[in-house]
Amino acid sequence: MKKITFSNSKGGVGKTTLSINFAQILSSVGKKVLVIDIDPQANISRYFLKNEYVSNDKIMSWFRDSGIEEISDSILKTDIKNIDIVPAWRELNSKGSIEISQESYSEMKLKFNLDKYNKLLGDVYDFIIFDVHPSFNNILLNVLIAVDLIITPIEPQIFSVEGIETMLLPLKKTVYETRKINPNFIEPKHYFIINKATKGKEHLSIISKFLEMKEIKQKILETTIPSNIKRQKELNAKEEIKVTEKNPFFKLANELAEKELI
Numbered sequence: 438m439k440k441i442t443f444s445n446s447k448g449g450v451g452k453t454t455l456s457i458n459f460a461q462i463l464s465s466v467g468k469k470v471l472v473i474d475i476d477p478q479a480n481i482s483r484y485f486l487k488n489e490y491v492s493n494d495k496i497m498s499w500f501r502d503s504g505i506e507e508i509s510d511s512i513l514k515t516d517i518k519n520i521d522i523v524p525a526w527r528e529l530n531s532k533g534s535i536e537i538s539q540e541s542y543s544e545m546k547l548k549f550n551l552d553k554y555n556k557l558l559g560d561v562y563d564f565i566i567f568d569v570h571p572s573f574n575n576i577l578l579n580v581l582i583a584v585d586l587i588i589t590p591i592e593p594q595i596f597s598v599e600g601i602e603t604m605l606l607p608l609k610k611t612v613y614e615t616r617k618i619n620p621n622f623i624e625p626k627h628y629f630i631i632n633k634a635t636k637g638k639e640h641l642s643i644i645s646k647f648l649e650m651k652e653i654k655q656k657i658l659e660t661t662i663p664s665n666i667k668r669q670k671e672l673n674a675k676e677e678i679k680v681t682e683k684n685p686f687f688k689l690a691n692e693l694a695e696k697e698l699i
């Protein structure tokens with residue numbers, strides 16, 4: 438079971454769009470996917486659950502010392518084969534974040550649960566995809582510590598690298614602290630993906646600038662996501678995604694598999 442998040446401390450860069458499309462491409466090739474909606478704005482919950490989405494705090498079981506019954510109780514089926522979801526809680530970043538900040542090892546609660554129930558969850562799911570909120574807090578840190586792979590969507594605009602540092606620094610610090618407690622802790626792999634790519638000259642020159650940056654050089658995936666992905670609202674969740682070799686998310690899954698990241 439692989440745990441993945443599309444994460445960037447900026448909003449509007451395509452985190453949710455990429456999570457939705459990636460979950461759907463995985464499900465269409467028969468993989469079982471659990472989507473966990475960490476964003477209180479609940480975009481991905483509304484997408485997959487439509488009018489049935491109701492905010493509740495069951496997602497908190499992932500951040501508490503919970504039994505598997507409570508964890509299981511937080512999961513809902515969607516209308517799409519192979520995709521289940523833990524819906525968002527409107528107060529996760531306020532009440533939820535405050536609650537966990539009072540615990541010791543508060544940034545590692547999610548990881549403890551995922552490790553503890555790895556076998557049980559892994560029997561059911563091939564992937565867990567976390568759709569996150571851009572603001573940096575202990576909830577986001579919990580996710581970044583718990584996943585195997587972080588993919589940061591960046592748009593080919595030069596200011597889009599801002600925000601990457603904001604996300605990387607606390608993560609690095611926490612990885613360092615976590616290692617002190619658990620020397621076997623494996624740091625999540627971190628890659629970048631260019632979203633809303635066009636073939637224009639300006640974009641290409643900005644992409645070449647990204648490639649000059651030490652922090653992200655060699656970490657940019659070859660697959661790019663074009664700027665003509667249908668808007669979420671226009672997409673019908675039940676619509677079967679056609680798996681063709683041209684589908685960028687199919688390419689993405691293949692590239693990640695080739696790189697042994699999934």
Ligand SMILES: Nc1ncnc2c1ncn2[C@@H]1O[C@H](COP(=O)(O)OP(=O)(O)O)[C@@H](O)[C@H]1O
Binds near residue numbers: 453662
């Ligand atoms: N590759 C793309 N092509 C077209 N529109 C996109 C693409 N990626 C994102 N969008 C649009 O950009 C907006 C922000 O995307 P979203 O996934 O909600 O960002 P985030 O989750 O990072 O806030 C949405 O309206 C979405 O439909």
Ligand SMILES: [Mg+2]
Binds near residue numbers: 452453476480569
């Ligand atoms: Mg989003």
